[in-house]
Amino acid sequence: MTLYEGIALIQEKQAVVLDLGTDYTKFGFTGEAAPRCIIRSEFWCPAERRDKRVYDYHTAEELYDNLVHMLHLLYYRHVLVNPKERKVVVVESLLTPTLFRETLAKVLFTHYEVSGVVWADSPRLCAITLGIPIALVVSIGAREAEVCAVVHASVVLRAIQSQPLAARAIHDELSRLLDEDNNSILHLPDHIIEDIKVKACFVGPRSRAVEWLEGNGPTPAKSVQYPVAGRAAITVSGRTRELAAEPLFARDNDMASLPDIVLQCIIQCPIDARRALAENILVTGGTASMPGLKARLAHELRHLVTQPPYRGVSKALTGLSPVAIKTIYNRAPDYYKSGPHKFTILPCPYGYNNHMSMFRSDRLHVREFKFHKSSCHDNACAWTGGALVAGADGGARALARDVFTRERRLRDWPCLLDNTPPDHPHRLYRDELSISAFAVQHNMSTRLFFLQACPAQRIIRDARYLLKWHTSRPRLPNGWSLWTSRPLDTQRLVDHDFSYGYARKSRPQHLI
Amino acid sequence: MAYLTQPDYVKYVCSCGQLKPITNLYFCRHCLKIRCGFCICHEVDSHYCANCLENMPSSEARLKKNRCSSCFDCPSCFHTLSTRATLAQPRQPVPDAAGDTKVENKQPKKMYYLSCFNCRWTSRDVGIPDQPVASGGWPERTNPFTTRFNQLLDYYKAIAQQEKQEKLERERKKFAIRGKYITLTDKTGLTGAMARNIAGLPSSESGSSAAIANFTPSQASAEVEELPEDIFTKDVNLKLTTSMAQRLASPAWQPTSVSRLHPLAKLLSVKRSQRCRACDHNLTKPEYNPGSIKFKIELLAYYHVPEVKIISYETVKPGTKSALLLKLTNPTGHEMTLQLLRPEDLPPDDKEEPKSIEKSLEKSLNLDKEPSYYKAIERRPVLSDACRVAAPAALLTLAQRDDAAEYDDDAHQDTGGIVLWRKSNKLALRLEVETSETASPGSPASATLALQYSYRNTVPPAANAQPHRVHTLYAVITLQLGLVAG
Numbered sequence A: 001m002t003l004y005e006g007i008a009l010i011q012e013k014q015a016v017v018l019d020l021g022t023d024y025t026k027f028g029f030t031g032e033a034a035p036r037c038i039i040r041s042e043f044w045c046p047a048e049r050r051d052k053r054v055y056d057y058h059t060a061e062e063l064y065d066n067l068v069h070m071l072h073l074l075y076y077r078h079v080l081v082n083p084k085e086r087k088v089v090v091v092e093s094l095l096t097p098t099l100f101r102e103t104l105a106k107v108l109f110t111h112y113e114v115s116g117v118v119w120a121d122s123p124r125l126c127a128i129t130l131g132i133p134i135a136l137v138v139s140i141g142a143r144e145a146e147v148c149a150v151v152h153a154s155v156v157l158r159a160i161q162s163q164p165l166a167a168r169a170i171h172d173e174l175s176r177l178l179d180e181d182n183n184s185i186l187h188l189p190d191h192i193i194e195d196i197k198v199k200a201c202f203v204g205p206r207s208r209a210v211e212w213l214e215g216n217g218p219t220p221a222k223s224v225q226y227p228v229a230g231r232a233a234i235t236v237s238g239r240t241r242e243l244a245a246e247p248l249f250a251r252d253n254d255m256a257s258l259p260d261i262v263l264q265c266i267i268q269c270p271i272d273a274r275r276a277l278a279e280n281i282l283v284t285g286g287t288a289s290m291p292g293l294k295a296r297l298a299h300e301l302r303h304l305v306t307q308p309p310y311r312g313v314s315k316a317l318t319g320l321s322p323v324a325i326k327t328i329y330n331r332a333p334d335y336y337k338s339g340p341h342k343f344t345i346l347p348c349p350y351g352y353n354n355h356m357s358m359f360r361s362d363r364l365h366v367r368e369f370k371f372h373k374s375s376c377h378d379n380a381c382a383w384t385g386g387a388l389v390a391g392a393d394g395g396a397r398a399l400a401r402d403v404f405t406r407e408r409r410l411r412d413w414p415c416l417l418d419n420t421p422p423d424h425p426h427r428l429y430r431d432e433l434s435i436s437a438f439a440v441q442h443n444m445s446t447r448l449f450f451l452q453a454c455p456a457q458r459i460i461r462d463a464r465y466l467l468k469w470h471t472s473r474p475r476l477p478n479g480w481s482l483w484t485s486r487p488l489d490t491q492r493l494v495d496h497d498f499s500y501g502y503a504r505k506s507r508p509q510h511l512i
Numbered sequence B: 001m002a003y004l005t006q007p008d009y010v011k012y013v014c015s016c017g018q019l020k021p022i023t024n025l026y027f028c029r030h031c032l033k034i035r036c037g038f039c040i041c042h043e044v045d046s047h048y049c050a051n052c053l054e055n056m057p058s059s060e061a062r063l064k065k066n067r068c069s070s071c072f073d074c075p076s077c078f079h080t081l082s083t084r085a086t087l088a089q090p091r092q093p094v095p096d097a098a099g100d101t102k103v104e105n106k107q108p109k110k111m112y113y114l115s116c117f118n119c120r121w122t123s124r125d126v127g128i129p130d131q132p133v134a135s136g137g138w139p140e141r142t143n144p145f146t147t148r149f150n151q152l153l154d155y156y157k158a159i160a161q162q163e164k165q166e167k168l169e170r171e172r173k174k175f176a177i178r179g180k181y182i183t184l185t186d187k188t189g190l191t192g193a194m195a196r197n198i199a200g201l202p203s204s205e206s207g208s209s210a211a212i213a214n215f216t217p218s219q220a221s222a223e224v225e226e227l228p229e230d231i232f233t234k235d236v237n238l239k240l241t242t243s244m245a246q247r248l249a250s251p252a253w254q255p256t257s258v259s260r261l262h263p264l265a266k267l268l269s270v271k272r273s274q275r276c277r278a279c280d281h282n283l284t285k286p287e288y289n290p291g292s293i294k295f296k297i298e299l300l301a302y303y304h305v306p307e308v309k310i311i312s313y314e315t316v317k318p319g320t321k322s323a324l325l326l327k328l329t330n331p332t333g334h335e336m337t338l339q340l341l342r343p344e345d346l347p348p349d350d351k352e353e354p355k356s357i358e359k360s361l362e363k364s365l366n367l368d369k370e371p372s373y374y375k376a377i378e379r380r381p382v383l384s385d386a387c388r389v390a391a392p393a394a395l396l397t398l399a400q401r402d403d404a405a406e407y408d409d410d411a412h413q414d415t416g417g418i419v420l421w422r423k424s425n426k427l428a429l430r431l432e433v434e435t436s437e438t439a440s441p442g443s444p445a446s447a448t449l450a451l452q453y454s455y456r457n458t459v460p461p462a463a464n465a466q467p468h469r470v471h472t473l474y475a476v477i478t479l480q481l482g483l484v485a486g
């Protein structure tokens, strides 16, 4: 080892923060207020001779290649540092498919040889940019709108809501409305649709939306001619400009509109946190910067809360448990639909339905809604949180490379390995079996593992036990959802050790 | 660039399983393996500005956030901005209170502004005052969120500090119970805390708790930013709103209005050196001078591996044999013996490379470099076997590269055998492609061919190593022969 390397070991290199969004990737250094670059999540693929999107993949290998190319672009064209021996903060959604996380981990650790990775979920990072202990984070990105309740630096898992109400939904509607305006099927490419949205569209207030809905529309805003190279200009009518984002607010029987999922998230949270959540809403994500969107969401929430079922919640709300959501997410790529990774859902270990019974007779208990303005641009909110967290503790909570090489797996909240209580009999299995057995099939299908390793009766018995274990306690033991018995002024940094399991021993005393 | 026009008709199989044209491949002289951009390690070597070709030391580049201080890009179309000079009118003499006129500089003064030759955007459009010097001195903007960000950062640093302190405290208690014979010089940093205690100094915590106490969390408000009143009545001017690309080009500001665009300091580029992952030797190392496109080290496959080019081929039809003319070139300075093989005749990859003791010792010390690391990168190439090149057993010899012979243009026509002609280090072959019955018409016809060649290693051998300098190496090649005819 040369002297220079010795110095490098003492002086920790500034870590980088990576937020790989569906459409845009945010990348930069910790401790800086803004990312160094926000670029489209795509790279030039010479084999296919086109720009290829990172999320355009069918197999794990293809995803691996995509990620290698994307990171190459980010490291050597934009941020201009060596990835080697440098920590990375990965900003991720809690619903990121397991295949994606694990492939990303493989790329970072083995291909780019980074020294450690901090896995941080975006809702908590967003809350961190506010410096408040309780926040309701409404994140509207490219594909999904996600609503997560952050209570004392923990995400209330069972209350996570996710619906495909984001930029894609707006683009589809805008494309439809433009076809109507121009009386022809235009087949506009995505980037033009996006440009029209950015330059001309806005979200009208609720009062006008109601008028539009009743048929006798209000006086529309001015229409505009949008010039397109190589063809006639496109008419963008005032109606189109105003109504493009309407699918986000369209209520139907599923109660799956954006304001609905916000209220459902609140309602599934502990009763004594609800008011605080409603009074600490942060609307963020790239789509949130559409003019008028935040105001409209506020109107809708204030209206909706006076309507049934939210006025007096009498029936159980339907909704998927987060584990079920993640299961579906994982199965969504064709890769999981066939192939060896197919797995069955065991009864939800969180005892979701039993918990729901607790809330059945509750009211929403919310009187007013208040909103935060974060100290960063909407599209880089989670990224900024990542830059703060690792900037504050120097990435001390990173998963080190040697640990990853040894264990060959990531901790993940739906994984029974990580969320099984320490005194549960399943723990014995875990210790009996060598780590290598897990390494073989370490993707999230620990459930699959149990199915294969145990006879059928045993699974059922254990599942029942788990269910009982989870429901017999006044609070969820996994540190995710915490009741408000703690002082409100405690704020904690993101720590995956706390968040992914029962590693309570390492929790600071005053926080328990 | 194996062919001026893509696609790449001839691809080599890299040791990691990727298929690449020879111009994209490297050859490690130490492992004697073909490597590619995917399986080697890239390293940032030096920073420079691609516009003014000015080098910037890495430490300075870090300070300037990898931006050149004298070159700017157009915020509107991202073209490079040019500095333009104008003559400023001397200011009129202003009579001051005393009544006597102060004589100002009468000489017309040269003033500079930035202008884009591509879209005609100028720094005057957005009200940036002209500058008296040609380069630099342009007003810098500060991120409006920096102050708040730094408050938050201080706050979280204090919290992190406190958490650390508490952890130490707990550890200390644990140690105290165990007994008094624990050493104070452990690596937990306990010593510092204890020393501070003993000396009666205030613990470092007090500073952090002040930061925590002074912090003001964000205040939520019932008011939300409503739409501007005039949005329903005002005409839209698409030219006044920025596009996504224009906004994201400056992530810290993201201006929505064209009037807020600001020249973008040019992002630096890097020169990269490349390293073999298996043996850590450099494969390429560029010269430091940004104007130079030369390399200090340049182990390209193009200089070490025989190059195969397609001269012509007959249309491939299922169940038939078709002719194929190939040209082989020996790029090395030594004579080369060559033999064509079928890919399945290749000897299995020799796992047991003769290793010196020091090398294996190094391996065992360097735990990070365990072989399973490369397994993640390696993959099996997808080679179709619908078409196959009939491999004659003949052993071919190729002369070394001789730059003088380039001017010698009489090719030796070979009459017999598969050799069509020979010319210094080049050789044309007449081969046959067998296509199986099952090849589906319309699918791309790709034939696979393996090459065995002798390679003279020019790396000076280690003192105690065997002077074993001529190696037999293999390369697998795929040839794109158009589409299978119907």
Ligand SMILES: [Zn+2]
Pocket: B014, B015, B016, B017, B018, B034, B035, B036, B037, B038, B039, B040
């Ligand atoms: Zn390779």
Ligand SMILES: [Zn+2]
Pocket: B049, B050, B051, B052, B053, B054, B068, B069, B070, B071, B266
């Ligand atoms: Zn420059």
Ligand SMILES: [Zn+2]
Pocket: B074, B075, B076, B077, B078, B079, B116, B117, B118, B119, B120, B121
């Ligand atoms: Zn321009």
Ligand SMILES: [Zn+2]
Pocket: B028, B029, B030, B031, B032, B276, B277, B278, B279, B280, B281
């Ligand atoms: Zn090598």
